[in-house]
Structure formats: structure tokens, C-alpha cells
Amino acid sequence: MVNATKGLFISCDIPMAQFIINLNSSLPASQKFIIHVMDSTHLFVQPHVSEMIRSAIADFRDQNSYEKPN
Amino acid sequence: MDMVASLPAMKLDRLYANPFICQAILRSLPPLAKKYVLEMLYIDGPVSAKMLEEWVLADGSSKHRIALDRLIQLRIFTETVDRKKETSYRLNPTFQINLRKHLIDREVLPREPMPSNIVARLPSLEELEAYALGQWECFLLQLINSTQAEKLTNFSSSMMKVFQRGLLSQREKEASRLTESGFQFLLMDTNAQLWYIIREYISNSEERDIDPADLISFLLELSFHITGEAYNMNTLTEIQRHMIKDLADLGLIKLQQGRKESWFIPTKLATNLSVSLTDSSSRKQGFVVVETNFRLYAYSSSKLHCEILRLFSRIEYQLPNLFVGAITKESLYNAFENGITAEQIISFLQQNAHPRVAERIPSVPENVADQIRLWESDLNRVEMTPAHLYDEFPSRDVFEAACDFAREWCGLLWEDSKKMRMVLIYQDLPEDPTGRFHDFKQFVESNFDVFKWIGLLIILAQGSCILLAMVLRALGQNHGSNYDSDDEYPPARLPLINHNLQPPSFVVGDPHFPPKNDAWNVRIHSQP
Numbered sequence: 001m002v003n004a005t006k007g008l009f010i011s012c013d014i015p016m017a018q019f020i021i022n023l024n025s026s027l028p029a030s031q032k033f034i035i036h037v038m039d040s041t042h043l044f045v046q047p048h049v050s051e052m053i054r055s056a057i058a059d060f061r062d063q064n065s066y067e068k069p070n
Numbered sequence: 071m072d073m074v075a076s077l078p079a080m081k082l083d084r085l086y087a088n089p090f091i092c093q094a095i096l097r098s099l100p101p102l103a104k105k106y107v108l109e110m111l112y113i114d115g116p117v118s119a120k121m122l123e124e125w126v127l128a129d130g131s132s133k134h135r136i137a138l139d140r141l142i143q144l145r146i147f148t149e150t151v152d153r154k155k156e157t158s159y160r161l162n163p164t165f166q167i168n169l170r171k172h173l174i175d176r177e178v179l180p181r182e183p184m185p186s187n188i189v190a191r192l193p194s195l196e197e198l199e200a201y202a203l204g205q206w207e208c209f210l211l212q213l214i215n216s217t218q219a220e221k222l223t224n225f226s227s228s229m230m231k232v233f234q235r236g237l238l239s240q241r242e243k244e245a246s247r248l249t250e251s252g253f254q255f256l257l258m259d260t261n262a263q264l265w266y267i268i269r270e271y272i273s274n275s276e277e278r279d280i281d282p283a284d285l286i287s288f289l290l291e292l293s294f295h296i297t298g299e300a301y302n303m304n305t306l307t308e309i310q311r312h313m314i315k316d317l318a319d320l321g322l323i324k325l326q327q328g329r330k331e332s333w334f335i336p337t338k339l340a341t342n343l344s345v346s347l348t349d350s351s352s353r354k355q356g357f358v359v360v361e362t363n364f365r366l367y368a369y370s371s372s373k374l375h376c377e378i379l380r381l382f383s384r385i386e387y388q389l390p391n392l393f394v395g396a397i398t399k400e401s402l403y404n405a406f407e408n409g410i411t412a413e414q415i416i417s418f419l420q421q422n423a424h425p426r427v428a429e430r431i432p433s434v435p436e437n438v439a440d441q442i443r444l445w446e447s448d449l450n451r452v453e454m455t456p457a458h459l460y461d462e463f464p465s466r467d468v469f470e471a472a473c474d475f476a477r478e479w480c481g482l483l484w485e486d487s488k489k490m491r492m493v494l495i496y497q498d499l500p501e502d503p504t505g506r507f508h509d510f511k512q513f514v515e516s517n518f519d520v521f522k523w524i525g526l527l528i529i530l531a532q533g534s535c536i537l538l539a540m541v542l543r544a545l546g547q548n549h550g551s552n553y554d555s556d557d558e559y560p561p562a563r564l565p566l567i568n569h570n571l572q573p574p575s576f577v578v579g580d581p582h583f584p585p586k587n588d589a590w591n592v593r594i595h596s597q598p
Binding site for chain 1: 451456458459460461463468484
């Protein structure tokens with residue numbers, strides 16, 4: 001019988017996909033959220049982690065920015 | 071113009087009684103609609119829809135439809151369907167009469183400019199324009215930061231709240247912040263901003279017991295006055311006098327007081343009102359130079375421009391007539407968080423380009439524009455869609471069928487034929503979205519329900535038939551008792567089934583027949 005799993009389908013570019021996979025492996029086993037890695041640009045994850053992924057990406061982006069002090 | 075279209079029919083007819091409004095609305099129509107109106111202007115009877123369609127070439131049919139819809143919406147065309155189910159169109163009679171009058175007579179405004187010996191010190195056109203812009207900017211500044219700006223305009227705070235309704239989010243403790251539409255409003259063209267404010271003003275007018283039709287008619291009439299000429303205040307009605315004060319605060323009109331009389335002078339903003347209906351923006355003087363090193367130089371002394379530029383650039387220096395800023399990633403991120411899009415920023419910079427760079431194509435350097443767009447897309451690197459993953463299909467055919475079904479329904483996000491897995495959008499499809507297999511199951515299941523009810527009905531019907539048959543059989547054996555009652559009237563309950571064939575009554579019947587129980591024969595027998 002066909003199995004249906006509910007989750008979040010993520011499509012992004014390759015560096016971001018690697019970033020998310022890395023984030024996943026850094027978490028303890030109970031909190032791992034990737035259900036399946038489809039290919040290098042698509043992932044299937046659990047539904048509740050969207051905010052966490054977005055904030056992790058925002059942090060990563062802010063680490064690259066430099067604000068000139070006024 | 072949607073505001074005009076949303077007025078009820080009676081008010082529209084009143085509006086059309088004014089020839090200037092007819093002309094203003096004519097100007098605002100799409101070109102094909104204008105042509106139709108002009109051609110139908112002197113035709114008194116209805117014109118069939120087929121004839122109208124013949125005027126257009128085959129590839130213009132969508133424009134034709136748009137023009138017709140617009141005309142019907144504004145009730146300029148009335149559509150009638152006659153008995154042969156053919157539609158025909160007629161021009162609104164009030165509109166028609168007034169436009170014809172307008173064409174024939176000269177344009178005569180209800181008021182004449184005052185002679186110059188009474189009017190002293192008329193401001194020159196430049197002064198007038200500076201005044202108008204100044205008033206408008208004051209108003210905008212007060213709109214944006216009501217706490218900081220001094221009370222320069224005379225609008226009551228409730229009026230300002232009305233204008234701020236869509237633009238600012240009011241929170242009790244914090245200072246009010248601009249909403250996303252507020253930011254977009256700031257970056258809009260002056261004419262668009264003006265129309266937005268006027269629209270809010272008009273829709274608020276009903277609460278203050280002023281008829282919006284009067285407001286609209288006065289505004290449109292105003293747009294036909296000559297800029298810079300003075301008009302006497304005593305030619306205005308009471309309602310219009312109220313409006314004049316507000317319009318002066320907005321910068322549309324300048325009020326001046328003479329020794330005995332007072333007059334008003336319409337500014338360019340007012341006369342551009344009807345022109346801007348057709349969305350043709352008048353180029354005003356630009357002031358921004360954007361360089362390829364991401365620096366911004368704005369030759370302007372207006373506070374409003376400074377505020378707007380601060381939205382998306384980092385200010386470096388501010389001199390009395392010069393604002394120097396830099397477009398940086400951080401400042402743009404700030405802007406994007408506030409809901410401004412890259413396209414809005416780029417179009418603002420292009421529309422306000424300084425005349426020195428305005429002829430250069432493109433007026434904003436390509437690397438700056440591209441970088442702004444890249445930084446915007448950097449914020450959206452990951453796309454997340456709630457979805458379902460389906461795997462372990464029993465066979466390849468089922469998988470293919472399911473994939474095709476999902477593709478038809480545009481719900482397929484991703485499929486992997488090697489591992490036989492697919493991903494579909496969550497809750498995009500009506501019921502269980504996996505394709506023919508489940509669809510078939512659903513079909514069977516739903517049919518099963520139907521069949522269940524049908525089956526029950528059949529069983530019930532059969533049961534009731536059997537019961538009825540038994541009842542009738544029982545009745546059939548009881549009919550003798552009815553015969554014995556020997557009433558004048560036929561017995562109340564007659565058996566349905568007549569066991570015996572009835573001979574016609576005029577034939578002398580065979581007495582061996584068992585007693586007849588039919589109504590007529592009872593009566594015949596009972597008569598002596």
C-alpha cells in the first residue's frame with residue numbers, strides 16, 4: 001500500500017541544501033528533521049522546522065555582513 | 071475612476087449633468103472606448119452589438135471587450151436585450167446631451183477669472199508651484215510622522231487618522247510605524263499619491279454628510295480652471311467652500327484675501343487632476359544621481375526626500391541642499407524587511423533621476439540595479455512548500471498513473487521514477503490526492519454509499535410491496551362484510567382488486583356469479 005508522509009518540501013540551491021544537511025547533522029538524533037534527501041537541490045523535512053531553518057539561514061547571512069560604525 | 075463607477079445610478083446621472091465631468095470622464099476612458107463614445111454621440115437609437123464588433127479588427131476583440139466593460143461600468147452605455155436576444159447599446163442620454171452641448175458651445179466655466187485690477191499681487195507660476203509643492207510635502211511629512219512634525223496643516227487629527235488608516239500602523243505605546251503599503255505609498259508618483267489621498271478624502275466624506283458626487287464634480291470642475299488665475303470665492307456654494315479649505319491644505323489651491331473679496335487660485339496639482347486620470351505622469355524635476363560605486367547624491371533640500379532616501383540608503387552627509395548617501399547591503403535589507411521591493415526602489419530612482427543623468431540609458435547604472443535585485447533574491451534562497459510524500463507504490467503502472475493524475479491537477483512537485491516516490495502539494499487537490507488508484511477507491515467508496523442507499527430503498531420497497539400484498543389479500547377475503555351493510559352510499563373502503571370480472575350492467579347477468587361488490591352494482595341492487 002502506498003505510504004503518505006506529511007512534511008515540508010524544500011527546494012533551494014546546492015550550497016543552501018548542504019547548509020541544511022549540515023544543520024541537521026549537528027542536531028542530536030531526536031531533533032533531526034530531514035526525512036529524505038531527494039537530490040542535491042531538493043529535500044523533504046518535517047513540517048515544523050521551517051522557522052528554525054529560516055532563522056539559521058538569516059544568522060549565517062548576518063555573519064557575512066559588516067556594518068560600518070557611524 | 072472606479073470611485074465614480076461605484077456611485078449609484080441616480081448620483082451618476084446627477085454627475086453627468088455637469089458637462090465638465092462628462093469631458094473629464096471622456097478623457098479618462100481607454101482610447102477604444104473614447105472612439106466608441108464619439109461615434110455614438112450623434113446616434114439617437116440603439117446600436118446592435120454586432121455592428122459595434124464590426125468596427126474592430128479580429129485581433130482587437132479583447133480591447134473591445136475591455137472598452138465595453140468600462141463603458142457599461144460607468145453607465146455611459148446602457149445595454150438592452152430585445153426579444154430576439156440581441157444586445158444593443160445606447161449612450162446614456164444625460165451624458166449624450168451634455169457632451170453635445172459641450173462640443174457646440176465654448177467651454178464656459180461657472181466662474182470667470184477676476185479682472186486684474188481687483189486682484190493684486192497674483193503669484194507667478196513658479197511661486198505657485200513652489201507653494202503647491204511645499205504644502206504637499208508638509209502634508210506628507212505630517213502624514214508620516216505625526217509625532218515629530220509640527221502642526222503645519224490645519225487638518226483635524228481625525229482627518230489625518232483617516233488618511234493614515236492604510237499607511238500607518240497605530241500602536242498605543244510605541245510610535246506609529248509605517249506599514250508596507252505606507253512605504254510603497256511614499257515611493258509612488260506624486261499624482262498617484264494625490265489620487266490616493268483624494269480617494270480617502272472622498273470615501274470619508276459620507277461620514278461628514280457631504281455627498282461624494284458633489285465632491286467629485288467639484289474636483290473635476292476644478293481641473294478645468296486655468297492655473298494661476300484667480301477666481302472669486304463668492305461663486306462657490308456652501309459645500310464647496312468647506313472643501314476649498316481642505317484642498318488648500320493639500321496644496322491644490324492657494325487662498326488669498328483682498329480688501330473686500332477673497333479668491334482662490336488653482337495650482338498645477340489641481341489642473342493635473344483630470345490629466346492624471348489617464349495615468350500619464352507629468353515629469354517633475356528629478357534630483358537623484360546614482361553612481362556606479364553605489365553612492366547616491368540627491369540635490370534637494372526637502373525633508374521628505376531625505377526621509378524617503380533614508381528608507382533604503384545609508385546617509386553619509388547631509389548639507390543644506392545636498393544629501394549624500396550610499397546604497398549598502400544592510401540598508402537594503404532594512405528596506406526589504408519593511409516590505410519595500412527592489413523594483414520599487416529602482417523605479418523610484420529612475421523616476422526621480424536628475425536631469426543630468428536622465429538622458430543616459432539606463433538612468434540608474436546597471437550594476438547598481440542588478441545588485442539591488444540580487445540582494446533581494448538573496449533573502450529568498452530557500453523555498454518551502456508544505457507537501458506530502460508518497461512512496462511504496464505497489465507497481466510501476468500505478469505510480470505512472472498517479473503521476474499523470476497529479477500532473478493534470480498541477481499538484482506534482484517532484485517525482486523519482488527510480489525509487490518510485492513522488493511529492494505532491496498539500497491540500498491543493500479536492501480529496502486524497504494520490505492519483506487514479508485512490509481516486510478509483512474513492513469512486514468505489516462513494517458509489518458504495520450510493521449503492522447502499524439504493525439497496526436499502528429496494529429492500530424497503532420490496533418489503534412494503536409484500537406487506538401491501540398481504541394486506542390486500544386479507545382485504546380481498548373481507549369484502550363480504552361490506553356487502554352486507556347494504557348502504558345507500560358506496561362503502562368507504564373498496565377493495566383494490568376486483569376478484570370477479572364485472573359484466574356490463576345492461577346485460578342480464580348470470581345469477582351464478584358470486585355477489586358483486588362494486589359500488590355501482592350495490593346501488594343498483596339496493597334500489598327496489
